[in-house]
Structures are given as C-alpha cells and as structure tokens.
Amino acid sequence: MTRKIFKELAEVRQRPCISIYIPTERAGDNKKAQIRFKNHIHEVKNKLQEQGMQGRQIIEFTRPLEMLQNDTEIWRHLSDGLAVFLSPGKFAYSTFPIRFKDYAGVSTHFYLLPLMPVFNGDGRFFILALSLNKVRLFEGTRDHVMEIGIEDLVPQSLHDTVGSDYEQKSLQFRKGQSGGDRGLYHGQGGSKDFKKDEIVKHLREVDRSLNDVLQGYGAPLVIACVDYIFPLYRSVNTYGNVYPKNIPGNPDESHMHDLHHQAWQLLKDGFQKHRKNALNHYRFLSSKGRTTSIIVDIMHATKEGRVDTLFIEKNQHLWGVFDKDKDDIRVQNEKTLENHCLMDWAAKSAFLQGARVYLLEKEEMPENGSRILATLRY
16 A cells, blocks of 8 residues: 555545455454455445445446455455455455454545555554565554565575575685685685675665565665674665664564564654654644634645644544535535545545644544544645
8 A cells, every 4th residue: 555556546536436444363264354344245235226226236346345255365364454445447455454443335435544544643664574595574553563475576585596606606616715726716805705795686686676565655664684684785775764773683583573573662763753743733733723623624724735734533434525616515413325434535635635644542632522633734
C-alpha cells in the first residue's frame, strides 16, 4: 500500500464499490477468518440485491470474492488484517500488520479510513535482515510485524550474486598464498580486498532488487546485520530513509518478533514525537481559533485544502451525504443505501492534499466527546 496505490483506490467513483476488512492470524489455517469473510460476502450480496442488482449479476460480480475465499493457500500466509476491494474493473486485496475491525460495505467509492495507520499514527517501517547467506524483509508498525516474501525477487546469498566466480578467485588466491602463484593478486590488496569487492557487488544487487519492492515508500528502513556489513550496505544504498544505526549481530539467528522489538526501540521516539507534537500543536491552535470539531466545517475546509491535521476516533463513523458539485453536506444518524462515512471522505481528501491523519483511541482524542477534530492551515 503505497501512496500511489492509495490514491488510485481513493479516486474510484462508481457503483458498486465493495470494501471488506477482517482481522486475521499470522499463523495457522485461519479457518475462523475464512468463515468471517464468507459471512461478509453473503452480507455484501444482500446489499447488492437491495441496490437493485439481479441474482446472476451478483454471482458474476462477486466471483473474485468467492475465489479468494476458496483459495486455501492464501489463507495460510496472512498477517493481522486483510483488506479487500472490488468494483467494476478493479479487484485488489492485501494483508496488513493492522488488527482491523470487521467491516463490509457497498458504496460509490472504497472505504479507506482503516488504512490510515499505514501512513500515520502507529509508525510504519521496514526491517531488512541482511547476511551473506540470507535476506529477509519485514514490514512493521508499533504493535505488529509481518514478513514480505522476497525470495524470488532479491538474491539471497553471496553465491547467488557472484557464484562460482567468487569461489574460483578465492581458491586461486589460497593456492597462490601456498606457493607458486603468490603474486597473482599483487596490487589488489590481497584476499580481503577482492572479498570486500564481491560483498559490495552482492549488496549493490540486493539494494537494486529491493528498490523494485520498496519503490514509492518513504518509511524508515532498519538494517539488521553484523557491524562490518552495515557501512558497506550504506555505501551502495539508494533507498532514501535508512535508519543510521543497525541492529547488530547475525540476523539469521533472530526471530522476526525479536527484530521487530529491537527496531521499534530505535524508532519509537521519532514516531511518538510526531504524534505528541501534533497533539500539542492542536492545543496551541485551539487557543487561536484554528481548530474545529464540526464535521460540516471540516468537510468544507478539506475541500478548500485548509486542513493540516485530522484526529479521528478509531472504529467510528459519521454518516451523511456530500454532493461535492453543489457543496451540499447532510449529516445523518444512521447508515443508508445512499450515504457514506463523512470521516472517511475527509481523511482521504486531507491525506492526499498533504495533511496528517491520526486514528486515536477515544481516551487519546484531544477533546472529549469529539469523534473528529481538525487543525487548520488558515
């Protein structure tokens, strides 16, 4: 879920757009999650029927959901949450290190509010477990971590990159050290230099391959590796946000959750500083009259590009209808076939205009009783 993919999903405007979120487990067959997803498919079919879609149309339209539900291999490789999106001509799903609350909705656009912690709030980051024998990549937030499968995308060992060429050079040098060819590598600094050159070559290839995976992300990347590897990798790295300290030691001997804990210890102050500063800034701007908790005002400010930061209570909704062309906003008490979550619309629009969006627990909200709050640029 890059910003570009989020934007593509946010810009879909057609009926019907199906959004489904479920909590899942990192290990096991996820039977309960499969049953939960099956129930959501049934719920979605009922909503499509209520909106006038006929039986055979419903079967054909929801076929991708049925195929996903029956794909046992996918359900064995999940994280903490699964998000699924379906509209005419578009089907997307992804697993996230986020514990979603169950949701199934049919609207004229995708419901994306639960994805905000991917970009703000809980702190999204990557961990690269890097040795000369294995390369692993993990995606984490404050509370969760998941492995990203890169075995077929990134060379896993020094041998994968340099192969027999390195072994032959190493053998020749050792032979030269023992006798007749001692001068073979004279002027190249000996075995340490050519070994270093081959390691750098391997690390450069790892970096190049990782760029295909991480392109479009800006989250911090923490490297777990033995100390001598770290400066070599930084010398060839082209990813823009590598953390300046590594997790020391051989990562091949470390469990994913241990690496996650160590990475969060390095990053937490920076992530929490942003959130703390945002909350303090809200209190300051509140005294200047540059905050609001009125959803209609927030919607207007969002449309005008005046929202700097949004604070939204987790797992809450404010239902209503927003006619952007007529600038007409009507807040409603409950969900209907025609309305949608106004907080979702405000979050998507503000985020794509450069605002920060934080999903907070009820007790974390800077004003009691408010489900959405905004600081304004002017």
